[in-house]
Amino acid sequence: MKRIKCVISYDGSGFSGYQIQPNKRTVQGEFEGVLVKMHGGNEIKVHASGRTDANVHAYGQVLHFDTSLAIPSTKWIKALNSLLPDDIAVSHVQQEDKDFHARFSVVSKEYRYKISRQQERDVFSRDYAYHFPYELNIERMREAAQYLLGTHDFTSFCSAKTEIEDRIRTIYEIELFQYNNELTMRFVGNGFLYNMVRILVGTLIEVGQEKIFPAQIKEILEKKSRIYAGKTAPAHGLYLWQVNYDN
Amino acid sequence: MKRIKCVISYDGSGFSGYQIQPNKRTVQGEFEGVLVKMHGGNEIKVHASGRTDANVHAYGQVLHFDTSLAIPSTKWIKALNSLLPDDIAVSHVQQEDKDFHARFSVVSKEYRYKISRQQERDVFSRDYAYHFPYELNIERMREAAQYLLGTHDFTSFCSAKTEIEDRIRTIYEIELFQYNNELTMRFVGNGFLYNMVRILVGTLIEVGQEKIFPAQIKEILEKKSRIYAGKTAPAHGLYLWQVNYDN
Missing domain, CATH: 3.30.70.580 (Pseudouridine synthase I, catalytic domain, N-terminal subdomain)
Structure with missing residues (x-):
């Protein structure tokens, strides 16, 4: 075999x-x-x-x-x-080799989330990016992302239905870049909880809308409760981009 | 009104x-x-x-x-x-104004055709670009395009089912550009006959494959018969990109 x-x-x-x-x-x-x-x-x-x-x-x-x-x-x-x-x-x-396992050998994962920022909806990205035609303060979103980097208990940023007990994860990188009218958010971490990327995105969007201050991210993490973070961003903007293994 | x-x-x-x-x-x-x-x-x-x-x-x-x-x-x-x-x-x-007509006031039209050149098929462009993973000599295609520019009888480059009698059209621009693995072909002209862009693309692809020499385009035009041009490229790579009017 x-x-x-x-x-x-x-x-x-x-x-x-x-x-x-x-x-x-x-x-x-x-x-x-x-x-x-x-x-x-x-x-x-x-x-x-x-x-x-x-x-x-x-x-x-x-x-x-x-x-x-x-x-x-x-x-x-x-x-x-x-x-x-x-x-x-x-x-x-x-x-x-026989000791390789697609799930258990994972070292890190990268997810990307795409947001279409053009005013009117785009037929070609309707299933491939979240259409969000409102103002976003990208610099504030980047500032907020700094508070998410590193090792934290991400209980506030996962679905309340999450059954796993250990909610400590490490985020290595969060990057926001724009190309034409598309904002891409890149997340690299050692693992992500259920709905975690979509809740991170939803929360960063609320930071971009200036509903949440960047420094509040620290408090939201400390609360360890889903109710303090932002909305779960829609599924169709999310991509499992890359899975990394030792080689 | x-x-x-x-x-x-x-x-x-x-x-x-x-x-x-x-x-x-x-x-x-x-x-x-x-x-x-x-x-x-x-x-x-x-x-x-x-x-x-x-x-x-x-x-x-x-x-x-x-x-x-x-x-x-x-x-x-x-x-x-x-x-x-x-x-x-x-x-x-x-x-x-009342004298504007979406069809009769057209001055020129731009069509684009997208070709996905990556080796394995791409799920995200499957309906939006023609997957063509074979070698293409782009320089030869550009050379061939020069023979298509200007005013010609395009009978050889329209569907044999075309009913319109006047097959003289003017092509102002043909441009080929690549971004990542995607080749885009831009056509600007005063009008295009039935299936004309797709037959132009199919013929240029055969030039890229070195089945047709660039200079043969001149002969194909002169033959005024559909059978001498290349295949009709698939519909899903084609975009009606822009319609221009006097203003």
């Missing part, structure tokens, strides 16, 4: 999220369906770096699975891409 | 083209449907700069219609955008 690592992208618009669910179209369901075909009807379990919600996109999601098929990496890409639906694509395939 | 000019964009993926057809979802059908609502059930005829085929996009299609409603231009944008489906958006509204 060989362990295969795949880097995939998907357009989240047509999926009820990454994780397999009965009677729903999911990324995992589609991917495992293709592997079943390739393995003559045998089920192959796929492991991802993590889940993504409905309408959340991936530019560089990472999966692994074990296979007895003797196919070279370049042929894997062609074979998978010819069988996968057109809203999932494989960009990279590589054989890994 | 006031004559209103609208600049609209649409994602062509969900339409059976611009022009209204029974039992099909069309841009004109959706737009006229919104105007009927705004005019208390009265039908309002919309005139466009020209038709676009199924899956062809518009970044700057121009329409006009006559109305008795006394709405200022900025309110027209908001009203139309709130009623139109999310794959059609109005970017500009302006009152015009």
Whole structure:
């Protein structure tokens, strides 16, 4: 048996999220369906770096699975891409050692969030960026981001439904850059809790609207309660951009 | 009655083209449907700069219609955008004199064609650029484009089904530029025949593949027969980019 690592992208618009669910179209369901075909009807379990919600996109999601098929990496890409639906694509395939795990070996992850700032809605980005045509004080948002960097208990910045107990995470980088009318927010961290990036974005937007002062971020973190942070930004602006492993 | 000019964009993926057809979802059908609502059930005829085929996009299609409603231009944008489906958006509204006509007043039009040149298919551009992962000699394509500039009989470069007799058109500009893995081809002319841009693109692609020599373009024009030009490039890479009028 060989362990295969795949880097995939998907357009989240047509999926009820990454994780397999009965009677729903999911990324995992589609991917495992293709592997079943390739393995003559045998089920192959796929492991991802993590889940993504409905309408959340991936530019560089990472999966692994074990296979007895003797196919070279370049042929894997062609074979998978010819069988996968057109809203999932494989960009990279590589054989890994048995101790590699798409989820447990993760060192850091990068998410990006795109905001379309043009006045009227843009038909081409309607599913790929959050349309927010109002004023934003970007310098204040950058100042606020400084308070989020480093190691914190992010209880205030995750869904109240989060079941995991350890909410301490480290954010290495937050970067905001604009190109034409599009604002992109980049988040790199050792891990992110449920809805965490979308709540960080929603809160930074409220900072940009001058509803929240940058220095209040420190207090919101200390409160350890979801009710103090901003709204959860919509799913369709979010991209799982890159997953990093030791190599 | 006031004559209103609208600049609209649409994602062509969900339409059976611009022009209204029974039992099909069309841009004109959706737009006229919104105007009927705004005019208390009265039908309002919309005139466009020209038709676009199924899956062809518009970044700057121009329409006009006559109305008795006394709405200022900025309110027209908001009203139309709130009623139109999310794959059609109005970017500009302006009152015009009665002698303005979206089709007959056109001075020139710009079309763009996008080609995605990355090796593996890209899920995010699958409906918005033609995926062509093969070698292209861009310099030869630019050389070939020079032979297309100016005033010619473009019979060889329009659909054999074209009914219009006068196939003489003037192309003012053809520009090819690359950004990341995307090649954009810009065409500006006084008018374009049925399928003309897609056949020009398909032919230039064959020049890029070195199947056709740049100087052969001159001969293809002279043959005045569709069979000598290249294939018709797919619709989903094409954008009606801008329509220009005297002002």
